[in-house]
Amino acid sequence: MQQTSGFPLFMVAITLAQVGVFVAWSDYVRRGSLGGPVSLAVNMVGDWPKCGDQRGQLWRYVGYQFVHADASHIIYNAIVQLTLGIPVELVHGSPRICGIYLVSVVVGALAVVFATPQYIIVGASGGVYSLFGVHLGNVLLNFEEYRAGLCNRWMRILALGLFVFGDLVQYYEAREAGGRASTSYAAHLGGFAAGFVFALIFLHEMVDHPMEHCIRRLAWVVAAASVAFLVGWNVVNDPPKGLPAFYTDRENLPCCFQALYCDGLDQADWRDWKESFVCTSSGNKHVLWDGLGADAPDDTFSCSMLEDVLDA
Numbered sequence: 001m002q003q004t005s006g007f008p009l010f011m012v013a014i015t016l017a018q019v020g021v022f023v024a025w026s027d028y029v030r031r032g033s034l035g036g037p038v039s040l041a042v043n044m045v046g047d048w049p050k051c052g053d054q055r056g057q058l059w060r061y062v063g064y065q066f067v068h069a070d071a072s073h074i075i076y077n078a079i080v081q082l083t084l085g086i087p088v089e090l091v092h093g094s095p096r097i098c099g100i101y102l103v104s105v106v107v108g109a110l111a112v113v114f115a116t117p118q119y120i121i122v123g124a125s126g127g128v129y130s131l132f133g134v135h136l137g138n139v140l141l142n143f144e145e146y147r148a149g150l151c152n153r154w155m156r157i158l159a160l161g162l163f164v165f166g167d168l169v170q171y172y173e174a175r176e177a178g179g180r181a182s183t184s185y186a187a188h189l190g191g192f193a194a195g196f197v198f199a200l201i202f203l204h205e206m207v208d209h210p211m212e213h214c215i216r217r218l219a220w221v222v223a224a225a226s227v228a229f230l231v232g233w234n235v236v237n238d239p240p241k242g243l244p245a246f247y248t249d250r251e252n253l254p255c256c257f258q259a260l261y262c263d264g265l266d267q268a269d270w271r272d273w274k275e276s277f278v279c280t281s282s283g284n285k286h287v288l289w290d291g292l293g294a295d296a297p298d299d300t301f302s303c304s305m306l307e308d309v310l311d312a
Helices: 009-029 060-066 071-092 094-115 125-141 153-176 185-202 210-236 255-260 267-273 303-311
Strands: 277-279 287-289
Touching (some): 009 060, 009 094, 060 094, 071 094, 071 125, 071 153, 094 125, 094 210, 125 153, 125 185, 185 210
Antiparallel strands (some): 277 287
């Protein structure tokens, strides 16, 4: 029902680039545990004990799509984005899909900073999930036109649901494996929402309907407000405090986030307190200090205890 718009150049090129970086890094560079340079990963706070602010390293907001945890991670992402991306690019053209995909990658990274900045995030999750949103947005824009045929609106929604289920399984398997580097539900949700909203703004309609013009205007408002909020959150919060910052129980956060979330510890004074505090490397990471009493459990942590050490 929809005409094709040339070769899907962008989707093929971005997938080849992502696979190429993974293969080159894994087979030739072989440095670190990731399939790509960690300097491209979404990682807003540096390593202990300096805990440097890395929000200004803007390349991370786009570059994390070229770093993957392992072979299964890159293979699944490549298959899904080619399967979902080529059909919409054939119909709507490379410029539109390229713009939506890359903006969604950035929004996915900003969503990570908002929700879970304590993790190092890798993978093309923001871009891949944007394609789920693009397909859903395409169905909504052309809902009446997709009533019949094998690829009707309900079959499209069912297929999207099966892909999402498969990716959730892959996500939980990676989560069970542990470690601070992981895929991220925040990047998934951010990418999906961005793909859906920007699809409503930029994709073609097969038949013009007045209601769809209202949907586009509303999508513009939602997109502008959401991006402004995420950017503002990233700029204002120093260090970037994710949702766990508002919990009272933060023992499972990495050392830098545990220490920097305490009001009595100033990031600018890290040179004064780095010698007193140590970061355990076994199991969950916690902030400890030299001379910790033998009767204190290894996971002991509170802001007041850290501040008492500094006062002493």
